Amino acid sequence: MINISKRLQLVASFVPDNSNIIDVGCDHALLSIYLYNNLKHVSITASDINPNPLKIAKENLEKYHLEKKIKLVLKDGLTDLDKNIDTVVIAGMGGILISKILTNTENLKNIKNIILSPNNDFPIVRETIKKIGFKIVKEKLVIDKEKTYLVLKAIRGKNKKLDYYFGILNKTDLEVIYYYTNILNKNTKILKSIPKKYVKRILLLKLENKKIKRFLLTTSK
Numbered sequence: 001m002i003n004i005s006k007r008l009q010l011v012a013s014f015v016p017d018n019s020n021i022i023d024v025g026c027d028h029a030l031l032s033i034y035l036y037n038n039l040k041h042v043s044i045t046a047s048d049i050n051p052n053p054l055k056i057a058k059e060n061l062e063k064y065h066l067e068k069k070i071k072l073v074l075k076d077g078l079t080d081l082d083k084n085i086d087t088v089v090i091a092g093m094g095g096i097l098i099s100k101i102l103t104n105t106e107n108l109k110n111i112k113n114i115i116l117s118p119n120n121d122f123p124i125v126r127e128t129i130k131k132i133g134f135k136i137v138k139e140k141l142v143i144d145k146e147k148t149y150l151v152l153k154a155i156r157g158k159n160k161k162l163d164y165y166f167g168i169l170n171k172t173d174l175e176v177i178y179y180y181t182n183i184l185n186k187n188t189k190i191l192k193s194i195p196k197k198y199v200k201r202i203l204l205l206k207l208e209n210k211k212i213k214r215f216l217l218t219t220s221k
């Protein structure tokens with residue numbers, strides 16, 4: 001049995017069975033291997049833009065005797081996507097890079113599911129999902145080695161109202177409360193020491209705190 005991080009386990013739990021998956025930026029391919037072992041009817045392509053990670057991925061596939069089951073591909077993002085692929089997984093990259101990968105393609109027409117796990121810039125990722133005609137149906141935060149990651153699933157459609165800052169995160173999840181309380185505390189600390197001349201920055205921090213307080217307050221109701 002393969003061991004993967006808490007973050008990758010959450011990503012895997014968002015991937016539907018009976019799907020044809022591309023794991024973009026697979027690196028070591030541990031997620032692809034885990035998916036193959038834990039889902040019943042899937043086909044998996046593991047891709048990376050760099051040859052070096054793919055060498056390690058190849059070794060890992062051989063270690064788990066999956067070299068004939070998981071296809072390894074060297075390529076940039078979602079270029080030349082096989083027609084049968086219906087599920088895109090992109091994990092462990094910055095939000096801006098994920099957004100770039102999603103928008104740099106005209107080839108999403110066969111895609112039904114998008115599962116993402118950005119390391120940062122969560123609002124940018126949510127905005128991109130909306131722009132490419134998908135809607136977020138599930139979101140969770142995971143704290144792994146003291147860092148918080150977002151994991152989300154999107155399908156075709158439109159979120160009626162989508163707050164890019166909070167998405168559709170569950171306000172009662174401990175990780176969500178922890179994440180936004182940390183931002184609030186950090187901002188409050190900055191506000192105490194920042195010179196008054198930084199008017200715009202002060203205003204933005206205050207606005208962000210107001211938004212978070214409102215959000216956290218409705219949590220406890």
Ligand SMILES: C[S@@+](CC[C@H](N)C(=O)[O-])C[C@H]1O[C@@H](n2cnc3c(N)ncnc32)[C@H](O)[C@@H]1O
Binds near residue numbers: 025028076
């Ligand atoms: C930090 S690793 C993440 C590995 C794995 N997905 C995870 O979540 O643990 C990011 C990987 O994405 C790859 N990458 C970066 N830009 C890419 C792109 N445009 N297309 C495909 N892979 C890319 C890098 O080479 C690297 O191996």
